[in-house]
Amino acid sequence: MKPNDVLHIVEFEKFIPPFIELTRTRLAADRHHFFFIHRGDLYQPGEKSRIHRLSDYAAKPIGLAVLAKKMNLAGKIVLHGLTHFRLLVLLALQPWLLKKTYWIIWGADLYAYQKIGTSWQSRLKEMLRRFVIPRIGHLVTYVSGDVALARQWYGAKGQHHDCLCYASNVYHHLELPTRNSGSNLQILVGNSADRSNNHDGIFAALLPHLETGLEIHAPLSYGDQQYADEVTKFGSAKFGSKFHALREFMPYGDYLKLLSGIDIAVFNHERQQGMGNIISLLGLGKTVYMRKSTTSWQSLTNLGLTVGNIEDFKPAPLSSELAERNRQIIREQFSETKLVNQWRSILETH
Template sequence: MILHVSGLDKFIPPFIKLIRDEFNEEDHCFWLSGSLEAYPLECKSDVYVCGGGLVGKIKGYVKLVRQLHAARKVILHGLFNIKVVLLLALCPWLLSKCYWVIWGGDLYQYKSAKKSLLSWVKEGLRRFVISRIGHLITYIEGDIELARQWYGAKGTHHECLMYLSNVVDSSLIAEPLGRPKDDASLNILVGNSADPSNNHLEVLERLLPYKDENIKIYIPLSYGDQGHADKVIKLGKSWFGEKLVPVTDFMPYETYVEFLKSIDISVFNHRRQQAMGNTITLLGMGKTVFMRTDVSQWCFLRNLGLKVCNVEGFTTELLDRERAMKNSAITRSYFSKDTLLKQYSKIFEG
């Protein structure tokens, strides 16, 4: 049995469906924590959701300990749950069969940890566990280097796209386009959520020289820090008026892909690995993507032969059609469902 341990998140229901559809369902089971209301999925015998309340949680974590010991392999989808980290620290003999799927935010907790006793204890537990985990899963080599540098990780690296959000569905995305028509607005996407790590305000300042041009600025703010979202909307409206369009309603995947087709330029100003699903889809569409050069995905994308632009040198100049087509071809080739399935087959069977 392969045990998957995860918090419920938007990536998980599609991942469970992928496992059920493409692999032997009887070989996998899922221990989940979180809200099924927020992220509904079809619950079968292969899925256990840790209950609410003290008693439910105690039963859930007792079950997890049993499943951890019974499993042939343990796939840890992110290392955010400190209770799971604690259990693994108390059972270090389990760590050699654990595979950490590195999400990004779990890795970068190293930089965001507060200077407090509680934070020091949590980081100590994380270092103990991460340094002993047998296997590390990501497609970004830079994140492996950081895990080794920050936490002393020694596990074997398995290259894997991780989730369907990192797969380009050629049937859903448009062919790469050239410049918008003369009478059409230049549509600019800023960030991927209401999280302050998007550094929206810095981007809006960079866009100020273009405020009198025919532009539309779209900012996804449907999830994340709503206090920060309100601040972004207030300031953005004062600077750009109706040219700033906050996207505050959550869109189904297909609807969101259609929305991305209308974007000409995207600006991701994160200081860590983030928004990769958006980045990959936009590159597959031949869109112009700006990001910081000091994030791990910058070198990864450039090494694939993709043209991504430095946010420090932002302009409204779009990629030419030839370059856009090349970006699209590279993206569709590497970030494919076939690649994802082959990578997981190797991980599950190894």
């Protein structure tokens, strides 16, 4: 590893392999190194150069020592999320590294502030976060409200870099299926089986409109499968054959095709979450409802996008004019070219 190289510390998530591919095809590939600190065994790279996994080491302490050495050698460190205890310990023990560190704020890593546990492990983890976050030199996100919360909650002082971060947040053009005028409205509820989706609140908003003709689709393949069972049982009981629990993992292309057939999507998260889905839906001209209190609502509406407030839910798609305006804004603001240029500016200009 050379002094101007970039070390990405990651855990496996579905949007990480496309990001690695982006660095190899659109950025200076030889400068980018990846270390999987969690669930790296799930990533099976075709090209293994500059890929390291903690799971490859017989003893974790040896792997962590290798990671610590790479962190000191790297010109820049990029944290893809900040959730894991081991990573927080490494950063706290080497505070001189934090000024060259770039934290991509995922959401759950920031909003953990609202759900601090009572166990000594939770208190220790939060103590480490309160030491590390104020000293991180760079904050990376396109949701400015999350930066404001990081500054408010943790005293973060790092420079904010506006960035779309991942290809999952980029507009993808799709040909929309022809909709029959008399067909039922296709409703998407939530984006996963995470309890933060608050499906019960969405169902309560939909129930009064059931007789208007709704087909309800709930993506539940990703997340807490016990909760997925609860949502499936509840949704089936309330909506019968009109409720469709999507329990099997879908390839990304197939999932985009599903979204292209949706008329209205309803998200009930209390925090910034599911933005990749929301961006895709708005780019397809779909009607999206969210909580008005979220930082994601603020970011989207600040761009001029029309987003519905879940408290004012109505089973009616946007007018063609508003839908086209949303599509145009998404095409301009969430392009792959913009994503690549942002990363080049952040990581490769000096």
